[in-house]
Amino acid sequence: MAELFNRVDSLVWGAPLIILLLGTGVYFTFRLKGLQFRQLKLAFSLIFRSDKNQGEGDVSSFQALCTALSSTIGTGNIVGVATAIAAGGPGALFWMWVSAFFGMATKYSEGVLAIKYRVKDENGDMAGGPMYYIQNGLHNKVLAKIFAVFGVSGALWGSGTFTQVKSISDALTLSFNVPVIVTAVILTIIVAFIIIGGIRRIAKVAEKLIPFMCILYIGGVLIILGTHLSVLPSVLVLIVRNAFMPQAALGGGLGIAMQKGISRGIFSNESGLGSAPIAAAAAKTDSCVEQGLISMTGTFIDTIIVCTMTGLAIVITQANLTGLEGAAMTTYAFEQGLPIALIGRYIVNIGLIFFAFTTIIGWNYYGERCMYYLGGLNSVRIYRMIFIAMVAVGPFISLDLIFIIADIVNGLMAIPNLIGLIGLRKDILTETNAYFSKDVSDLSGALQEETV
Numbered sequence: 001m002a003e004l005f006n007r008v009d010s011l012v013w014g015a016p017l018i019i020l021l022l023g024t025g026v027y028f029t030f031r032l033k034g035l036q037f038r039q040l041k042l043a044f045s046l047i048f049r050s051d052k053n054q055g056e057g058d059v060s061s062f063q064a065l066c067t068a069l070s071s072t073i074g075t076g077n078i079v080g081v082a083t084a085i086a087a088g089g090p091g092a093l094f095w096m097w098v099s100a101f102f103g104m105a106t107k108y109s110e111g112v113l114a115i116k117y118r119v120k121d122e123n124g125d126m127a128g129g130p131m132y133y134i135q136n137g138l139h140n141k142v143l144a145k146i147f148a149v150f151g152v153s154g155a156l157w158g159s160g161t162f163t164q165v166k167s168i169s170d171a172l173t174l175s176f177n178v179p180v181i182v183t184a185v186i187l188t189i190i191v192a193f194i195i196i197g198g199i200r201r202i203a204k205v206a207e208k209l210i211p212f213m214c215i216l217y218i219g220g221v222l223i224i225l226g227t228h229l230s231v232l233p234s235v236l237v238l239i240v241r242n243a244f245m246p247q248a249a250l251g252g253g254l255g256i257a258m259q260k261g262i263s264r265g266i267f268s269n270e271s272g273l274g275s276a277p278i279a280a281a282a283a284k285t286d287s288c289v290e291q292g293l294i295s296m297t298g299t300f301i302d303t304i305i306v307c308t309m310t311g312l313a314i315v316i317t318q319a320n321l322t323g324l325e326g327a328a329m330t331t332y333a334f335e336q337g338l339p340i341a342l343i344g345r346y347i348v349n350i351g352l353i354f355f356a357f358t359t360i361i362g363w364n365y366y367g368e369r370c371m372y373y374l375g376g377l378n379s380v381r382i383y384r385m386i387f388i389a390m391v392a393v394g395p396f397i398s399l400d401l402i403f404i405i406a407d408i409v410n411g412l413m414a415i416p417n418l419i420g421l422i423g424l425r426k427d428i429l430t431e432t433n434a435y436f437s438k439d440v441s442d443l444s445g446a447l448q449e450e451t452v
Helices: 001-012 015-031 041-048 061-072 075-088 090-114 128-135 141-157 163-176 180-196 198-227 229-243 254-267 276-280 288-316 324-337 341-373 377-396 399-422 425-451
Strands: none
Touching: 001 399, 015 090, 015 254, 015 399, 015 425, 041 061, 041 288, 041 324, 061 276, 061 288, 061 341, 075 090, 075 163, 075 198, 075 254, 075 288, 075 399, 090 128, 090 229, 090 254, 090 276, 090 288, 090 399, 090 425, 128 141, 128 163, 128 276, 128 341, 128 399, 141 163, 141 341, 141 377, 141 399, 163 180, 163 288, 163 324, 163 341, 163 377, 163 399, 180 198, 198 229, 198 288, 198 324, 198 341, 229 254, 229 288, 254 288, 254 324, 254 399, 276 288, 276 341, 288 425, 324 341, 341 377, 399 425
């Protein structure tokens, strides 16, 4: 079975999908004139501006971002980076950066369409995401349903349950000797309590946990970097050089380094998958462009900051040469890099627990919205019971098989979403140009009034 899934994974994540993902990001980067670089400062400033949380919606823009980050900052940042470097070498980190820089333009575009085409469900809550902008903007119900089916599959069997639950179980066993069955029971109860509360409860949990766990984890890596400053330049050179070595960049189709770097980067930041716009659609805002700008900061935080921290720690301590895999490799890096090894182990494993937990609750919401699109409110209740069951069995699944399944489902989600983005490119460009033209006009008017 593992061999069969490996073949399917290689087929899904072959050259066509990688080209489609990067190509979409490159296209929007050029058509939007590098908006992800030019407007990054504005994007971060919008996150904390309370006056921008006006308009219809269920949660603040900051809460919507945290909900999206809760699903992206997970095992991909700790386990995914380690597996990418183990398979493709240090150069895989470079390709994660490439996918993220172009992915920011894709994530922006998803956020724009999420707000533009969102609707209200039977309870008065916002419902949005690729299934809605594909149906209402592209007028293709079949493609919209295909995305929704893959979205539910991703939540139940991919990024939403198995990968996260298994990682939490392994971390608790390694650091605290907690039996697997105990983890399964406690985690299932906590997840059930939170997801039954809906998007508002999920958002409240996310906005409290996300900042805390990022500060804890990044703080640990900064100590490692600070104590290894002398080797940091050579490590950066090694990463870039390895990314373009013939055996890394060209071997195995497009190359192991490129394939693993891009696939793990997408697994981590989800740019192009279509998951983040589901959360963005719930934001209280009257501007689709502003929410798009806020959404793209998620990719920057997830990959450019958090994944980079993990990758640098691994390469600096040469943990990638130990033969270890997944969380064990990252744990080794922190143990070797920090002055007190025990602290390093706890930072990684506690971080992994929180990262994975928030991903579970974030992806549950994505699956709920996709299920609502397919079958209405009654189907959501059934979905929740199945989701809780998947959380319960997750700790007993093989880690290798889990990541292969998640890769496959993520790739299948991306295809209809990217088709939707490309098909609605005029909407994205029109909204963007109108917003920034208005801002320029408002600024000119204000300057004229001051002059008078």
